[in-house]
Amino acid sequence: HEYKDKDEKSRYIWTTFSKDQVDLNYANYRVMVAILDVLLFYVQKGAKLIRLDAIAFLWKEIGSNCIHLPQTHEAIQLMRDVIHKVAPEIIIITETNVPHKENISYFGSGDDEAQMVYNFALPPLAAHTLLSSDTSKLKSWVDSLTLPSDKVCFFNFIASHDGCGLRPVSDILEPKEIKRVIDFVEENGGYVSYRAMGDGYKSPYELNASYIDIISKKDEEIKIRAKKFMVIQALKLVMPGVPGVYFHSLVGSISDEDAVKSTGILRSINRQKFNYDFLCEEIEQSGTLRNLIFNHYKRLLGIRKNEPSFDPYGKFETLQAENELFVLKRYKDDDNFGILTINNFSNMPISYQLPGFLEEPYELIYESKIEGDSIEIEAYDTLWIKYKRRVDED
Template identity: 45%
Template structure:
């Protein structure tokens, strides 16, 4: 039995698998013939990503992808190898994650030719919003008209259905009421009443979404982010998250992607506790090649907030991957907030709540989720990352030092690092935007006018210029060292709780880099039991022989024997 048929049989049964396997194999064959961009065989130390919106930078009267191409040519080329574009499709809400048409580019941003031009400078990562679609989409609008072609594309329930066991990431009701030509219907909406969950129990939905995935690969995507993928399969009586059939569909998507575009990478986005998150690696060969490293952002904040590396060192010491065919997708900031759930079980609940309270007092916003018992608990912190790791009363220099310290951890840590556009541009909390949209996440989603942001980046005394210049050089230093290959070994070192330290050893064992971060507000001096060959990068630190002195929040990368 072929692998596609085997996957389909596990999800839908043998009869349905028999009916659809040939259709899928033909789709894959056709997509393979349309490939134009050669995918990289394997990730390496040069693969540092930029996360951005397609309309992040704007100029009046110009399509924003054209503006981004101009801006990135000046500021991001030769810094980042890949650009992850958040959804650039026509949308109706949630800054792009309520997709109206999966195959069009938003008219304000441009068209597929603009994407092709950007691909000349960067490999690309697209968002695959596979769990839900906009209520304004043609699919749902035809469903509301009771078009039989769209029967069972969405999940209808009796309004009194007991859904108490369903895991909820939001506080609104799970079932939303809609008037259709056939009468009032109650439809499954995990995230909002404008984001309608797709019914993967219907194999026609799978075919439609597989077609979208293959289309993205044809259009130049090397890597694919699978948004909110853990919620895809619903079965009453279960939590409706991490379902075994969800895992099987992801495996099918990977099989199809690898056959159509060898080298393509699937990345699952599941903002959940670590043990659930890493389940999307499968056995290390058959599911996602990368998973988002969700514990890292709150752990780094916690570590710097308390000047104590005990928790992050213990967590990192136990971090493993099931094979060298998978790795972690590391990040600190993104378009979303900083998730709290991933550190539950890593940090004690009382300490999590104390961290959240401290962040609120320093200006962060907090979003809450509803638990199965009806209570509320913090779900995510909403803040720019520089504001999350610093205090209101910190000077700009201290803010920069804390922020660069955090970024140094990100760039050196085992896995592939991704840097949010507002991080490298030194953006701080955008409270005005929150007032406009009423959404906490807007605090870290400000759109930037081209002339204004370029002027600020050229102001050598400004915080944006300081962060951009220093972070750009740190990224370049990382990309030059094979010990930072995502597959390179990582071993945690212990120099006391005010230091977070580890050694990365290149795959061929010829290079070792010792990473030392002073995560405290006091100077640290230490002797290391290694001979230093050279300093790879450093900030607010000095090295004499094997003696290291680190100013508050200083760090160093040292090649050692």
């Protein structure tokens, strides 16, 4: 972009994303030292997690695409070394909205770069799963998740102040599957942001809508919208790693279309501003979207925080089930105790044959003992079944 200096001369400065985000020249050691000073200032003020935003684009080199360069990984290692020299408890988290295989490269060797990496593939993949009632791609992806050490984990999220990125699933979903999600969002009043590819072609980059409007129609019954939304939020809460809850998800916000009109910025659609008293009234009003989502979210979070099987560094395993069901077993070290999580991504109740290793199964969300060898999961519902492992099972 072109800027004017103090003498009104034109200066062209590198801006990877937009005019209001000027890139820095980290090849200049003075810049690097200044940034390290800022990071240490955050540490001094009590920061526990430090997010390195869009870090994949940090280093600039003429003739390259300026993404994922070796110098970028070295810069992250330097930042971590400096921070951990004075505060080894600080967690470094990288935010790199890129295809999944590229994203997880920021774990490094498992003990030299990020301790947490944003799990960017989860939001669009979850949307595809619900809109298609097909968990096969989700299951295959979860089965492929690996970590370079037991000192790192994923940061799982579904929505944020930005849009729902599509690039992270470019190596997971077929183009026609991504297009189906795009078509649904556009037909539902949402937007799609594109990025220029340099040859005149534009590629879809992210979906701009509140997440509930990405996966449910605005004219659907409120209870159905809430259930669709919460089955995906529940999925996030059981995924291996640390869950992050966007405030607008917690309080069930819909798309703020007026904000887009007033700002001209598509991302404003998911950044609604609140009057606190009015928000509280909406949450407390029985049967509203905010009321249904907030109360159910609170219940799930209250259960989750007391269950050791949901340890961010704990183990996980998918189990076979009907294509509409996603079944994930979470447990700690020895698998003597665990939680079987079941998500129904269809609009019909589905029966599930319980595994033989379950002893004294107890459903945590509905607080009920489970009798028999099968269980029915209602449409767009979630079950968390706590169990002991049968001694006679291998």
